[in-house]
Amino acid sequence: MAKKNSTKDTEQSLSLFGKIRAIFKNETIHFIVGLVLVIFSVYLLLAFSSFFFTGAADQSIIDSANSQELASVNNGVKNYAGSRGAQLANYLINDCFGISSFFILVFLAVAGLKLMRVRVVRLWKWFIGCSLLLIWFSVFFGFAFVEQYQDSFLYLGGMHGYNISRWLVSQVGTPGVWMILLVTAICFLIYLSARTVIWLRKLFSLSFLKRKQKEEEEKEEGETPEEFTDSWTAKGKKKPVPASEVAETDIKEDETPVEVPEPVEEPENEITLDLGGVTEKEPVKPSHGEVSMIIETPAPDPVPPVVEKPAVAEPSFEVETVEDEEYKGPEKEPYNPRLDLENYRFPSVDLMKHYDNAEPTIDMAEQNANKDKIINTLRSFGIEISTIKATVGPTVTLYEITPEQGVRISKIRGLEDDIALSLSALGIRIIAPIPGKGTIGIEVPNSNPKIVSGQSIIGSKKFQESTYDLPVALGKTITNEVFMVDLCKMPHMLVAGATGQGKSVGLNAIITSLLYKKHPAELKFVLVDPKKVEFSIYSVIEHHFLAKLPDGEDAIITDVTKVVQTLNSICVEMDTRYDLLKAAHVRNIKEYNEKFINRTLNPEKGHKFMPYIVVVIDEFGDLIMTAGKEVELPIARIAQLARAVGIHMIIATQRPTTNIITGTIKANFPARVAFRVSAMIDSRTILDRPGANQLIGRGDMLFLQGADPVRVQCAFIDTPEVAEITKFIAKQQGYPTAFYLPEYVGEDGGSDLGDVDMGRLDPLFEDAARLIVIHQQGSTSLIQRKFAIGYNRAGRLMDQLEKAGIVGPAQGSKAREVLCVDENDLQMRLNNLL
Numbered sequence: 001m002a003k004k005n006s007t008k009d010t011e012q013s014l015s016l017f018g019k020i021r022a023i024f025k026n027e028t029i030h031f032i033v034g035l036v037l038v039i040f041s042v043y044l045l046l047a048f049s050s051f052f053f054t055g056a057a058d059q060s061i062i063d064s065a066n067s068q069e070l071a072s073v074n075n076g077v078k079n080y081a082g083s084r085g086a087q088l089a090n091y092l093i094n095d096c097f098g099i100s101s102f103f104i105l106v107f108l109a110v111a112g113l114k115l116m117r118v119r120v121v122r123l124w125k126w127f128i129g130c131s132l133l134l135i136w137f138s139v140f141f142g143f144a145f146v147e148q149y150q151d152s153f154l155y156l157g158g159m160h161g162y163n164i165s166r167w168l169v170s171q172v173g174t175p176g177v178w179m180i181l182l183v184t185a186i187c188f189l190i191y192l193s194a195r196t197v198i199w200l201r202k203l204f205s206l207s208f209l210k211r212k213q214k215e216e217e218e219k220e221e222g223e224t225p226e227e228f229t230d231s232w233t234a235k236g237k238k239k240p241v242p243a244s245e246v247a248e249t250d251i252k253e254d255e256t257p258v259e260v261p262e263p264v265e266e267p268e269n270e271i272t273l274d275l276g277g278v279t280e281k282e283p284v285k286p287s288h289g290e291v292s293m294i295i296e297t298p299a300p301d302p303v304p305p306v307v308e309k310p311a312v313a314e315p316s317f318e319v320e321t322v323e324d325e326e327y328k329g330p331e332k333e334p335y336n337p338r339l340d341l342e343n344y345r346f347p348s349v350d351l352m353k354h355y356d357n358a359e360p361t362i363d364m365a366e367q368n369a370n371k372d373k374i375i376n377t378l379r380s381f382g383i384e385i386s387t388i389k390a391t392v393g394p395t396v397t398l399y400e401i402t403p404e405q406g407v408r409i410s411k412i413r414g415l416e417d418d419i420a421l422s423l424s425a426l427g428i429r430i431i432a433p434i435p436g437k438g439t440i441g442i443e444v445p446n447s448n449p450k451i452v453s454g455q456s457i458i459g460s461k462k463f464q465e466s467t468y469d470l471p472v473a474l475g476k477t478i479t480n481e482v483f484m485v486d487l488c489k490m491p492h493m494l495v496a497g498a499t500g501q502g503k504s505v506g507l508n509a510i511i512t513s514l515l516y517k518k519h520p521a522e523l524k525f526v527l528v529d530p531k532k533v534e535f536s537i538y539s540v541i542e543h544h545f546l547a548k549l550p551d552g553e554d555a556i557i558t559d560v561t562k563v564v565q566t567l568n569s570i571c572v573e574m575d576t577r578y579d580l581l582k583a584a585h586v587r588n589i590k591e592y593n594e595k596f597i598n599r600t601l602n603p604e605k606g607h608k609f610m611p612y613i614v615v616v617i618d619e620f621g622d623l624i625m626t627a628g629k630e631v632e633l634p635i636a637r638i639a640q641l642a643r644a645v646g647i648h649m650i651i652a653t654q655r656p657t658t659n660i661i662t663g664t665i666k667a668n669f670p671a672r673v674a675f676r677v678s679a680m681i682d683s684r685t686i687l688d689r690p691g692a693n694q695l696i697g698r699g700d701m702l703f704l705q706g707a708d709p710v711r712v713q714c715a716f717i718d719t720p721e722v723a724e725i726t727k728f729i730a731k732q733q734g735y736p737t738a739f740y741l742p743e744y745v746g747e748d749g750g751s752d753l754g755d756v757d758m759g760r761l762d763p764l765f766e767d768a769a770r771l772i773v774i775h776q777q778g779s780t781s782l783i784q785r786k787f788a789i790g791y792n793r794a795g796r797l798m799d800q801l802e803k804a805g806i807v808g809p810a811q812g813s814k815a816r817e818v819l820c821v822d823e824n825d826l827q828m829r830l831n832n833l834l
């Protein structure tokens with residue numbers, strides 16, 4: 001019985017506790033308390049303000065009268081806030097903190113407004129700020145106006161300020177107190193805004209004085225006669241700037257690196273093979289068939305010492321914030337997307353293997369033999385040439401020949417097979433003429449090809465100093481230059497080639513270059529690997545760099561059905577990103593992220609920092625064979641639209657046939673990489689021209705974007721090297737999960753039409769119906785885009801439209817059929833319905 005009672009008691013006390021908690025959580029209670037606080041702070045303001053004028057008169061009453069006298073009606077207090085107001089003001093101002101007590105009422109008002117939900121503020125920040133100001137000003141006034149305590153009713157610093165400042169003076173002396181006040185004030189300003197540091201630095205370096213001096217100097221210079229002025233500045237030229245500075249300014253002004261023509265200098269891997277005729281370079285006496293050569297050793301790309309990248313490149317505080325009328329975040333400092341993983345260290349170049357035979361060398365005997373064979377073959381067909389120059393690349397040598405006047409180019413082009421026969425070599429390619437040079441090129445494979453190591457590419461100055469958004473280092477050109485592209489500008493890439501010719505190595509080179517340059521906050525990969533073995537080495541960096549579906553178990557997608565879902569989910573992500581871009585009034589991800597970093601986009605409205613997403617699909621052919629249109633359609637959609645929102649695709653296939661690389665795919669993948677293929681027709685499918693069939697394999701490739709393909713030897717980044725790099729990244733702290741792509745509810749898999757409640761139509765139902773009928777396009781993403789709503793709501797709307805007979809049933813990822821021909825038809829249907 002007693003036990004029963006005690007349980008009852010506990011239950012009762014628990015329910016009482018719950019009730020009290022509910023009262024404290026009640027929004028109305030919050031509002032009332034907030035209102036009381038605001039009104040109280042106004043009352044205090046009145047009391048404090050009045051105290052300045054009536055304090056002297058009231059002081060004797062407050063000091064001498066007892067509480068009963070003060071409570072009486074005729075207490076004689078003059079303060080507008082009455083005797084209690086006068087008491088409070090006297091206590092807080094004179095006995096406590098002096099005039100800095102105003103900060104108390106500032107805090108009370110802010111707290112009240114927060115409780116009333118009038119303003120969203122961080123209360124603890126206000127509390128700390130107001131408390132510090134209260135104490136600091138109290139000490140400051142107490143110290144600075146110590147004399148005033150003797151003959152005024154008002155103690156500016158209050159007793160608190162007076163006592164503390166006296167004690168401080170006794171400890172550190174008057175100068176010491178000034179210093180303490182200065183240091184604490186600076187610390188507080190730094191706490192308020194990090195810009196203080198920049199401002200102070202400028203102050204200490206006296207840069208403003210220098211600027212002023214410079215301006216004066218310039219003014220004076222403008223007045224002096226020209227012959228006495230500095231020739232650089234007087235004639236409006238820029239002063240010579242150190243190279244490093246030039247690079248920096250270039251980056252700011254224009255993202256696209258401008259190719260500055262180098263002073264004409266013979267590359268070191270070029271050999272000029274002079275024929276009997278007179279050449280411009282080195283006149284040689286004509287002697288029949290004799291060819292002299294100028295040989296220069298190849299110039300390997302300098303690999304700079306491995307410099308550890310600083311963990312976090314803090315965005316500069318000097319970046320001007322873009323004013324946005326709609327939103328200005330409360331935080332002052334720019335948003336730092338890398339902050340979550342601020343200690344992340346980029347992989348270093350020494351994780352890659354060093355190859356001994358990577359240095360290009362020249363085999364003179366081979367060069368002479370090739371030269372003779374080319375000259376003799378051409379001569380046997382009646383073609384005389386005036387010069388021949390050889391450029392020795394890592395795997396191929398380019399012989400540039402200048403035919404004698406009157407020789408038709410097509411004649412040389414037709415001799416491709418004969419030259420190949422006479423050189424008894426595979427992979428001869430004739431470029432007639434070499435674009436922009438007016439010579440004819442004959443590419444001949446070297447008998448001893450060199451490996452282009454990943455280290456020499458990733459460690460190259462060009463790559464390290466690149467300012468591309470998504471830099472991809474593919475390999476080296478025939479002139480031994482590092483060949484780099486910006487995936488952002490491509491914006492999608494198709495990689496094709498027969499099996500065993502270097503595709504997987506090429507994909508590794510692409511992914512690795514991005515891993516070397518990007519922070520996990522800035523880039524996410526979606527890796528699709530139907531072969532299940534190619535990308536498994538990347539699974540360890542799931543929490544750093546990979547994106548997947550929320551219910552996906554593996555971040556590396558190997559299952560075809562999951563591929564379809566993932567691609568559709570990327571389409572949803574793309575649509576969402578477009579909506580956010582639209583809301584932010586920007587045109588692309590770069591501008592959007594800049595705005596977000598400058599805190600001019602409100603995260604509470606769904607704005608977030610957008611990482612680039614790179615989708616890499618290996619064995620695309622397999623996918624098309626198994627899933628057909630289901631994968632082709634989302635891929636085409638992403639390819640057409642995703643550029644602006646930072647989603648890029650790289651698809652690879654070993655079956656370069658027209659049923660795999662269809663017109664749609666080709667139209668949307670302007671950048672193509674072709675490794676060796678067996679037939680000319682395959683080369684035409686990939687590149688729209690022959691050439692890939694004449695490559696020599698093992699990473700020899702043609703890169704096409706725009707007019708002419710470039711022959712590149714792909715960097716060799718082997719699986720163990722990739723494993724080392726991924727291990728290095730995986731060892732570091734990552735995000736708690738992979739990057740989650742939005743959930744995708746299949747158009748037909750979302751909900752059963754039987755569940756659709758036509759009695760509770762979505763408020764957007766009529767508008768959505770009109771939109772669909774006007775556009776004659778039953779597409780969920782159209783509804784999503786136009787009304788800026790999520791996928792699930794748009795899907796529900798579509799189900800309601802179907803049930804109302806306005807659109808037909810779902811047809812996979814294709815748009816639904818619209819069953820109303822025009823708005824009149826729709827109106828009739830709506831009238832029947834509503």
Ligand SMILES: Nc1ncnc2c1ncn2[C@@H]1O[C@H](COP(=O)(O)OP(=O)(O)OP(=O)(O)O)[C@@H](O)[C@H]1O
Pocket residue numbers: 451452497498499500501502503504505506654698699700713714715716717
């Ligand atoms: N850039 C390169 N430099 C030197 N050798 C290379 C290069 N690329 C590939 N190879 C050689 O070719 C072999 C096959 O390369 P890779 O595995 O990339 O071919 P693949 O086209 O992906 O073949 P598959 O389609 O069967 O996967 C490699 O093991 C390597 O020996």
